[in-house]
Amino acid sequence: MNVLKSSRCLLLLTVLLFTNLPSALAGKVLVFPVDGSHWVNMNILIEVLHSSGHEVTVVRTASSWYVKEHSPHYKAITVTLPEPINIEKQDFFISFLSKMLEIQKHGGSPIAFVQFYWQMLKILYGMHWQASQLVVEIFENPMLMKQLYEGRYDLVLIDPGLPAGVLVAHKLKLPMVYNVRWITSGEGHFVVAPSPVSYVPAALSRLPNRMSFGDRLKNIFHYVLNTCIDHFIVRPEYDKLVARYFGPETDFYHLLQGADIWLMRSDFVFEFPRPTMPNIVYIGGFQCKPSKPLPPDLEEFVQGSGEHGVVVMSLGTLVRGLPSEITTEIAAGFAQLPQRVIWRHLGERPHNLGNNTLLVKWLPQNDLLGHPKTRAFVAHGGANGIFESIYHGVPVVGIPLLFDQFDNMLRLKVRGAAKVLDVTKLDRQSFSAAVREVLHQPSYRDNMQRLSRLHKDQPIQPQERALFWIEYVMRHKGAAHLRTDSYKMPWYSYHSLDVMAFLLAVVLAVGGAVVLIIRYLCFRLCRRQKSKRE
Template sequence: MNVLKPSWSLLLLSVLLSTDLPSALAGKVLVFPVDGSHWVNMNILIEDLHSSGHEVTVVRTASSWYIKEHSPHYKAITVTLPEPINIEKQDFFISFLSEILEIQRHGGSPLAFVQFYWQMLKNLYGIHWQASQLVVEMFENPVLMKQLYEGHYDLVLIDPGLPAGVLVAHKLKLPMVYNVRWITSGEGHFVVAPSPVSYVPAAGSHLSNRMSFGERLKNIFHYVLNMCIDHFIVRPEYDKLVARYFGPETDFYHLLQGADIWLMRSDFVFEFPRPTMPNVVYIGGFQCKPSKPLPPDLEEFVQGSGEHGVVVMSLGTLVKGLPSEITSEIAAGFAQLPQRVIWRHLGERPHNLGNNTLLVKWLPQNDLLGHPKTRAFVAHGGANGIYESIYHGVPVVGIPLLFDQSENMLRLKIRGAAKVLDVTKLDSQSFLPAVQEVLHQPSYRDNMQRLSRLHKDQPIQPQDSALFWIEYVMRHKGAAHLRTDSYKMPWYSYHSLDVMAFLLAVVLAVGGAVVLTIRYLCFRLCRRQKSKRE
């Protein structure tokens, strides 16, 4: 068999690399991200697209605090809004957390909860009004719109948590790919796939997929509540924009549901089983990767833990919203452990910090979780941290704070991989035993490592799958053959209520005709017999 000599092989490779093939396959992607932790996920996809030769343009607001204007991986279009979106203010969620903790910890009255919830709904409306102004600022800027039309983009990549990009994609007549878990009405599956509330937990219900009768009632309540909030609080501003720019024949919700591909940041190793659709691609944990070596000073601290190992703690940026009395209780619990602790802490330094605890403002979370000496992870239950702990097989002590964090921790708890604490009742007497239980009871680590094996056992890695399907939409100018049009049906047609009503009417009509015929025949027979007797 003839084999190319190394020199000829290198020459052939250089020729292939110098051809125009990669540029011919390269595409142009317009991106509408959401700031904050959502940007971490979107930025990974952007870097992958850039590495694959695609040109990426990111639409950001002037007040963005994570999404930078200058990057080696993308070009930015910066839009100045009349007022910044609240979620782009670094202290918004911190003050939000402080308020709710204050009410819960002091046994707030029902009136206080109602007032807080009403204020929360007003804030939610304000966020979506502010986000909707991005569409106004773009559509009313003819120079920018001309630039977008002449950009000849292949698709729009959108985080639909704030769905301004959906309207822009429709205006430009471009296919849409979602990087999604949450959408305007809650968890994304409820918009794109059948979601029987008999066993699919609604957002905010804090339920598993195995519900009693009472829990199913609770689940329906939360489902209806979410729909009402979406219909009356979130959608009105976007409905106004659609009517203003596209006319009454266009429905905002149909635009929202019409994405070609949904890159769902979920994995059924973690999520409860549920119905899905052919245009939903699961990329849960796509941000996870093998750990890299730690910085020398951190490696020295970790190695000094000896056989006891280390505990890693991070509650994200929201830890600044925790009262000092809670962080002091956590510090007191850590001080009694033989393990060393690496704690990402941004607030006031606890006065009772133990010698075994290292406070840092930033930590390489993925690399620490992948270190062989890491024994447990104390976390708030954000999706990124959850999937990194699953990927590396590290059991969790959960202290959920806001939003979906309680439900994320519930899923790990049901699978036996986490111990969950109530932050409003947290003290050293409850915190320390919980950490010790996770450290010393083998079932937690065994269960988490089982989840890790399941998560990694896939034919294609989530990050590669996400890139494939984005490029798939580019190649085929969309993926309409994977998308059902069921969302365009009236609700009564979707549930076949009109068919059932028709069949019921037919049955009643036939049944009524049979009964009337029998009664008529009986009446005739009785009259005939009566006439014979006479």
């Protein structure tokens, strides 16, 4: 009887222990996302955290069109800005793309180059000025600051592309984890890890890692240009905020570089090899997963393709439509193929659409790419689509449009897994020929499937790796032991110029002393010989 009672007590204690385990391990995470396609990535991490028992609070703006106020996975804190951030306007990327395409049509002339960068810099400055106002609205709202302090969060999860959350985390004295590839000055590696420009391509340079002398000149130019843009266009607005709220002794760049963990949305199967650091964790492809069955109507369309299979086309979440003169050429090129085509298209319907092409406003991209009848993927080169195509081993026809899409497509092209087209020179013949090349040359599919095997051959999946390191920071109240303090060093100390100058001075001093001694000895010897002759 006593044994039975003891067993029941032990069972009850075990049940209570495991019932309370999630709450005992649960943490509170404050999230600062960036709208648009970046939110797609952040939302996946939020769902993972929520399913693991963590409480998530997302700071959003009232004008956000992707980050919703109500969600089963998080609570929202909504901040109203005087003016919406550019990327929160649904027509922003349409008008921006139109201007960029118009400039690119004039070729690589110096005037076109200056126009391109002038337009980009105006937009970039406006975007970061608007983002800086989010910090002002938060810090100048006593009720909101009280709410944030009383939230007793364990860490702040930040997309540092718009780094308002960095300043808030510093004010709350909380550890920071970045969900990152891009920061204010470009690709995140360049501010946290050594980045020799002799073999590490600068952001937006469109260069491979094996560079000729001319390529290295171009790479240094892009690196210096990116640094100047960051120092003179982006940073001044945040420097003003840091001086205003933290004092002149605090440096914004030090705050930005001081994250405990960098969850880098990259993978060396795709990225070129380069130096890294112990607090960088690679989670490239963490959004990828095995495909699920398609909706019945879509499955019927796919199965109707027979032995030819289907081609999938999508230009991502940001760009809602290409100019009609380009979509007309694409539609005509698709009409020449025996394959069926599923095209995510939100603009005006092309008048010459072929009977083999299905236009949809939304498509289950991951599930379509994982379907055995999918033969090729026509894409703009966004990171999400790139990794899903790698995961499922589907070769790509690239039509890069903006920002890092050109660099992304270059990496696939170098690995023989993609054919890349210039959208400003695209016509139905060149487009159809490119798709046929990718469909019928086995090397494209073979190379992409090789990348897929390499990407999947990991001891732990990227999503699990991301969760582990977020919880690691919670458990240890940060990860300061993984951070280097190199970013706090003056530039001349970082590059050891002061040491080299000291050693040079020593060498010169010793050399000078030796020369003086030799000259003195020679002088004494000459005088002695002269005295003997006299």
